[in-house]
Amino acid sequence: MVQHLLVLLPRGDAQSLTVDWIGRAMLHNQDVYPDPFSFRPERFLKDGHIDKSVKDPAHACFGFGRRICPGRYMAFSAVWIAVASLIAVFDMKKAVDEDGRPIEPNHEYVSALVCIPKPYPCSITPRSRDAERLIRSNANVDIL
Numbered sequence: 001m002v003q004h005l006l007v008l009l010p011r012g013d014a015q016s017l018t019v020d021w022i023g024r025a026m027l028h029n030q031d032v033y034p035d036p037f038s039f040r041p042e043r044f045l046k047d048g049h050i051d052k053s054v055k056d057p058a059h060a061c062f063g064f065g066r067r068i069c070p071g072r073y074m075a076f077s078a079v080w081i082a083v084a085s086l087i088a089v090f091d092m093k094k095a096v097d098e099d100g101r102p103i104e105p106n107h108e109y110v111s112a113l114v115c116i117p118k119p120y121p122c123s124i125t126p127r128s129r130d131a132e133r134l135i136r137s138n139a140n141v142d143i144l
């Protein structure tokens, strides 16, 4: 189906936009990813390991064929390094209300060129004094 659409389309921006749209539709196919609009990273896990029976989103998120994103390896590495660095030094938890009960994130998104979560309360603190020293030595930020 996708291949047939691509053959019919002229090359250029229109095709590139359509390819992005097809990729988005594929990544929200509820037969492949049930409840596709919910943030459920555990959908990719089974018994604590990657579940290989769940299709890897990389099959569609970078486009296809000769116009496939040439920055995909850099993108993967950059996201990996960013997430690993944050997890290494910060403890990230749900915020708590005045009674100490965890506040569930609302899982609402701003729909724009890139889909990002709407602001929600959370607790992000350095994991240790050493982690705090490392963070302060690398960034000019105030940690409350």
Ligand code: HEM
Binding pocket: 015, 016, 017, 019, 020, 023, 061, 062, 063, 064, 065, 066, 067, 068, 069, 070, 071, 072, 074, 075, 076
């Ligand atoms: C998570 C990050 C990224 C995503 C999801 C992404 C996704 C995409 C998609 C869907 C396309 C269209 C492919 C097509 O038309 O079939 C594309 C094209 C492109 N991307 Fe990325 N990309 C990302 C990061 C990057 C980075 C880091 C670079 C460069 C350092 C980059 C450079 C390009 C270029 C130059 C094209 C045009 C390729 C062409 O038309 O021949 N992208 N990207």
